[in-house]
């Protein structure tokens with residue numbers, strides 16, 4: 001299973017959960033946009049653009065006269081982003097791998113990678129590529145999830161799936177894992193090694209709200225590229241066990257109207 005097919009397998013889930021995803025990431029998105037301080041007329045490259053929702057905001061920020069190239073490695077996500085941005089001529093959508101974009105050197109004022117860099121097994125390569133395509137003085141904004149202890153909304157299902165023996169591959173903190181850049185020092189070092197200077201890593205608190213434990217489980221199952229196929233191809237008994245275990249892990253976050261699970265993202269800004 002390649003990264004591209006893994007993420008294509010959840011494109012439908014990302015399409016139907018886009019409002020929930022954007023709402024959850026809203027504080028991060030606001031800091032990312034403020035930190036980048038985009039100006040009209042600028043050229044922006046977005047890597048791992050997913051649904052294309054962020055590309056719309058980036059295009060607003062560089063309007064009039066600016067352009068956004070919204071890219072993703074997964075054909076299913078590229079199709080989604082094309083649909084989302086179809087009526088925005090300032091946005092080009094392309095299938096691109098962050099580690100080898102094939103794009104011209106020094107051709108962008110800003111590069112954005114929101115919640116994708118940690119899935120790249122060689123993040124140093126992707127960061128070097130980002131630096132290569134940036135003009136002198138260009139800015140980068142990269143967001144990743146912090147560690148598993150800070151992100152119970154995901155860990156509750158991931159740990160439960162692991163206990164059922166459903167998770168293949170390395171640990172989620174290993175290369176290419178969702179928590180692989182979860183420490184600020186790791187992210188900062190990776191960017192510094194790739195040649196970025198003037199770095200800042202901020203911790204951003206996130207809150208994930210669900211009406212019920214079932215909604216929480218369904219949302220993670222339909223959005224988590226690396227977990228999705230393992231969960232949907234599990235036996236009914238295994239799936240029920242994962243659901244029950246995840247529900248008991250999130251019980252402490254129950255509210256009057258459902259569940260409010262804490263999360264934390266890291267935002268790297270390199271100016």
Ligand SMILES: C[S@@+](CC[C@H](N)C(=O)[O-])C[C@H]1O[C@@H](n2cnc3c(N)ncnc32)[C@H](O)[C@@H]1O
Nearest residue numbers: 007048049050073074077097098114115116119
């Ligand atoms: C968690 S989703 C985030 C999507 C979107 N950026 C957002 O914040 O909502 C991760 C995205 O990164 C993409 N991705 C993973 N590895 C990639 C790579 N090597 N190059 C480009 N995109 C990649 C996936 O296809 C997926 O769309």
